[in-house]
Amino acid sequence: MSKQASTHDEDSFNRSVLPTGFVTGEPTTAVTTAPELGIDSLDQIDHDSAVNQVSVKQLNQAAAPEVLINGDKLVHVQSYDIGGGQRRYDGIWMPGNDGRPVVWGWTLADLQKKNGELWQQGYRLTHQYSYDIGGGQRRYDAIWTPGNDGRPIVWGWTLADLQKRNGELFAQGFRLTHQQAYDIGGGQWRYDAIWTPGNDGRPVVWGWTLADLQKRNGELWQQGYRMMHQYSYDIGGGQRRYDAIWMPGNDGRPIVWGWTLADFQKKLGELYAQGFRLTHQHSYDIGAGQRRYDGIWTPGNDGRAIVWGWTLDDFRVKLGELYNKRIGVGTQALSLPKLLSGIRQKLDGKCVGYGVVISYRNNTEFRYDAGLARTAANPPQEDFSVYRRTNLASVSKTLTAVGVIQLLTAHGLSIDAPIAPYLPSDWQRGPNVNGLTFKQLLTHTSGIHDPKDPTVTYESLRNLIASGIGTNRAYQYQNHNFALFRIIIPYLNGFREQGVSDRAMALAKAYMNYMNAKVFQPAGLKAVGSKPDVTNPTLFYPFPAGTIGGWDFGDATLVVGSEGLHLSMDELSRFLGQLRYSDAVLNAQQRKLMDDHQLGWYRGDVTNGWVFSHGGYLWFPTSNGTASLNTSYYDFSLGVQVTLIHNSPVVPAPGNIVIDAYNAAWEPR
Helix, strand or coil, X not given: CCCEEECCCCCCCCCCCCCCCCCCCCCCCCCCCECCCCECCHHHCCCCHHHHCCCHHHHHHCCCCEEEECEEEEEEEEEEECCCCCEEEEEEEEEECCCCCEEEEECHXXXXXXXXXXXXXXXXXXXXXXXXXXXXXXXXXXXXXXXXXXCCEEEEECHHHHHHHHHHHHHCCEEEEEEEEEECCCCCEEEEEEEEECCCCCCEEEEECHHHHHHHHHHHHHCCEEEEEXXXXXXXXXXXXXXXXXXXXXXXXCEEEEECHHHHHHHHHHHHHCCEEEEEEEEEECCCCCEEEEXXXXXXXXXXXXXXXXXXXXHHHHHHHHHCEEEEXXXXXXEHHHHHHHHHHHHCCCCCEEEEEEEECCEEEEEEEEEEEECCCCCCCEECCXXXXXXXXXXXXXXXXXXXXXXXXXXXXXXXXXXHHHCCCCCCCCCCHHHCEHHHHHCCCCCCCCCCCCCCCHHHHHHHHHHXXXXXXXXXXXXXXXXXHHHHHHHHCCCCCCCCCCHHHHHHHHHHHHHHHHHHHHHCCCCCECCCCCCCCCCECCCCCCCCCCECCCCCCCCCCCCCCEECHHHHHHHHHHHHHCCCCCCHHHHHHHHHCCCCCEEEEECCEEEEEEEEEEEEEECCEEEEEEEXXXXXXXXXXXXXXXXXXXXCCCCCHHHHHHHHCEEEC
């Protein structure tokens, strides 16, 4: 099923078909002008740590940001399986500016726990939808709205118990607002339900045929009741049954049952023009992938966005766009949807594939990907995904720096301590090596300038150390600085040389073992590797790719450290959130050290604050031009973090797309 959407402006909607082009398009990421740094120019960097010292407290307080909400809010959501475990989402939004927590795919235990937490924070569950993902495992999507009323909720009750409870709560001044029935196997039906305070009459029916429901609806209409909620289900053999709730009312209220999506959308357009807005919808499969829709409309003149058949990621993006979350600072505000839009506008259709994740203070706001991870030249052709692991290229340096800082702290060592004691015992130390410090490696001020061997293998690093280091400590970006930590981290962590026949491999494995145990696992990431996925990895291409085959840059095990760590953009985003906003990876003092001295990342100025960033770039020549891997991340002082990847050059070159988009996303408060 294709993704479809509808949105109506009050003064422009006059048709019964969907607006073309409303379906979410394709975002891309960009290689920066200085791709290894994630900044526009080396001239922006001041390597005097005294000039650039910034404390974590300053990072958290300088901007004094305030979350502003001004957009449409989700009021109804339903998801369904279209086959092969692929879920699709339908949703309805209405104008509103309240905070509105939404969750997808939660277990009942997690949902109940979250409901208790949100209850204490002044939110009440308004809408929920549950579904079986196989093996009797149910998952829940849910929406909360601000409130302080009592709101009884039940999950998994039999119909008899539900009906009894409904009678008890009716007498206590609560009215049934939402319910859903589902089969847990063997024809055993269970109910979830929500009640809200009220004293009106509220007829409810369970398990009625459509004919009986329609007849009852007509009778209740004459008595001054209007249908507010309905849910249908198949009891076997294609026989559908309906549960429904009515409440007092005298408005017009169109209702349809069992319509195709095309007819439903056409009716939506006609009713919109007549002053009715869709309030409730429910879709179901009648066999062979044919979906049918039931719907209820109520009078209204607001704009009301509606989508059908969207993936969860696209649905979340739309949710964020309509929610219009902004971060206010003084008289200005950063629009997160505008930030995403700015990234997409520069990059749509200008590279093979890409992914972007935007978060705010360790909470994901947008995940967006588009294009291809593999073209038809490398079957199977596959879509790009922010969940697929790839080589991070030089973004790996930041992660390596975290491991170094941890170990220095654990051993009571200063960043100005020499590295020489943590090199292999049989490595010859050339001129000036004994004076080389951790800080100099971490800030590319080591004196390693234009090495003769550009590779970073064990042998090339040993030869580099043997030949010695120059006395010119001016900044020069060199992969060798961080590749040396593949050697140093294991020795700092107690590596023993005795009995090791293949030291290059042993040290590489020891480096990865430490990074997984102390850096990635505490951040909640599963085991990280240094080589591409075994099955159909993301490939990298020129642009346009044409018929050129892509490449995955191979196994980086023996060169990892300065590059080669493999994470997805979603994982990188989650890691950065843990790094900045928790003590899981580094504590506050360690973060301050990393920030103040720009250890493994770079600080630059942006609108209303600053950013720490790093980029990554790998390339190879093809007959159709350069093919490239491009990664970057941006940790803004405002609390926004962005991770980006694209698997080809961007044509035309967009400059620093993220910084440009960030600076352009500010608007009057």
